[in-house]
Amino acid sequence: MTSSDHLLGLIRNTPEIDLLLRSSFGFDIHRKHHGQGLQLASGAPMEVIAGEFAGGAYFLCAEHNGRRPVVFAGSEGEGGLLADDLADALEIIIGLEWHDCLSFSGGGDVEVMQISAQHLERSRDKYSPNIGSEAAQVAAALSLRIVPVSDLVIRLQAAAAKTEPDYIVTDEDGQVFDPLFGEHLEPRHGGWG
DSSP states (O other): OOHHHHHHHHHHHOHHHHHHHHHHHOOBTTOGGGGTTOEETTOOOEEEEEEOTTSOEEEEEOOBTTBOOEEEEOTTSBEEEEESSHHHHHHHHHHSOHHHHHHTSTTTOHHHHHHHHHHHHHHHHHHOTTHHHHHHHHHHHHTOOOOOHHHHHHHHHHHHHTOTTTTOEEOTTOOBOBOSOOSOSSOTTTTTO
């Protein structure tokens, strides 16, 4: 059994962790239909393992150097490498507003991402005051680490930057998904406020 299989089994068999991942972190192992028809441009296999509220999907890719990389494909046509394995992906998912951090990355600039991550973390803590304890509960149950946000940003940027050429997502018609890196520096209406 791979570490990915082990983690997915723990999530499946621990209803409170499954619920927290689904409701607080947008990682829902029951929404596997979201990724149907998507594939890697390289032709390498990938397996949908979870969906998220906005219609995106998480995929495990074929093993590489003893690890199974995780790719995300969003409902807005963006996709790419999220992490080198499921444990790393889950640490990013529970520890960082990763999707918005990538959206407001200035095209993948790690310094812009660090600034965005700080603003997003303050907002997340304000509107979800229990998020820290929920992340700690998930981390403890799945033997994950609570990683500082600044380190998660570096890991996320490095992974997303390795999307080309092996982890480019396409649909069934061969349409290539946009990179995960957005061009914006901050929200257009009112900045970070």
